[in-house]
Amino acid sequence: GENVEQHPSTLSVQEGDSAVIKCTYSDSASNYFPWYKQELGKRPQLIIDIRSNVGEKKDQRIAVTLNKTAKHFSLHITETQPEDSAVYFCAASMGAGNMLTFGGGTRLMVKP
Amino acid sequence: KAGVTQTPRYLIKTRGQQVTLSCSPISGHRSVSWYQQTPGQGLQFLFEYFSETQRNKGNFPGRFSGRQFSNSRSEMNVSTLELGDSALYLCASSLSRYFGPGTRLTVL
Numbered sequence: 756g757e758n759v760e761q762h763p764s765t766l767s768v769q770e771g772d773s774a775v776i777k778c779t780y781s782d783s784a785s786n787y788f789p790w791y792k793q794e795l796g797k798r799p800q801l802i803i804d805i806r807s808n809v810g811e812k813k814d815q816r817i818a819v820t821l822n823k824t825a826k827h828f829s830l831h832i833t834e835t836q837p838e839d840s841a842v843y844f845c846a847a848s849m850g851a852g853n854m855l856t857f858g859g860g861t862r863l864m865v866k867p
Numbered sequence: 868k869a870g871v872t873q874t875p876r877y878l879i880k881t882r883g884q885q886v887t888l889s890c891s892p893i894s895g896h897r898s899v900s901w902y903q904q905t906p907g908q909g910l911q912f913l914f915e916y917f918s919e920t921q922r923n924k925g926n927f928p929g930r931f932s933g934r935q936f937s938n939s940r941s942e943m944n945v946s947t948l949e950l951g952d953s954a955l956y957l958c959a960s961s962l963s964r965y966f967g968p969g970t971r972l973t974v975l
Contacts (some may be wrong), residue, residue, distance in 0.1 A: 799910070801963075801965070850962075853917070
C-alpha cells in the first residue's frame with residue numbers, strides 16, 4: 756500500500772521567515788495530495804490541496820509544489836506568524852480524498 | 868450549514884468492552900471516512916462509507932466495524948476493546964475535506 760514520509764518532524768522558525776515541509780510518497784498511482792493543519796486539541800483543517808495534473812498551487816501565504824517524477828510534494832509557508840504554530844500533516848490518496856494515507860506530521864513553532 | 872459532528876466527545880471503557888461512536892456529516896454530504904489518531908501511529912484510515920455502502924477499508928482487525936444510515940449518519944463499533952485502541956477517532960465528510968472534532972476513547 757501507499758507509504759508517506761514527512762520531514763522534518765519539528766521545525767522552529769522566527770516570525771516572518773519561511774517554512775518548508777516535505778513529503779514523499781511511494782505509490783505512483785496516488786493523484787491527490789492535501790495538507791492539514793491541526794492546532795492543539797482541535798480537529799485537522801484542510802489548508803490546501805493539489806492534484807497530480809498540477810505542479811504548483813498557491814493560496815495567499817501558502818503554496819504546495821508537486822514533483823510526480825520524484826514522488827515528492829512540499830508545503831511552503833511564507834511570512835510566518837505565531838498563529839501558524841501547529842502540527843501540519845501531508846497526505847496522499849488514489850482518488851479524491853476518501854481514503855488518505857498520512858505522513859507522520861511536522862510540529863511547526865513560530866517564535867515571535 | 869452545521870459542520871461535522873461526533874458523539875460522544877469522550878469515552879472511558881475497560882478492556883473487553885465494546886463501544887459505538889457516531890458521526891453526522893455536513894448536511895447533503897454522503898461520504899464519511901473514519902480515521903484513528905494516536906501519538907505512536909499518527910493518523911490511520913479505518914474505513915469509508917458512501918450511500919450506506921462501505922467503499923474502502925483500512926488495515927484494521929475485524930473488531931473494528933462500521934455502518935452508514937440512509938440519512939448519511941455513520942457509526943463505528945469496536946468490540947473486545949484493547950488498551951491499544953485508546954485514541955482519538957475522527958470522522959470526515961466530503962472526501963476528508965471536513966473533519967469532526969473527534970471522540971477521545973480511553974481504554975483502561
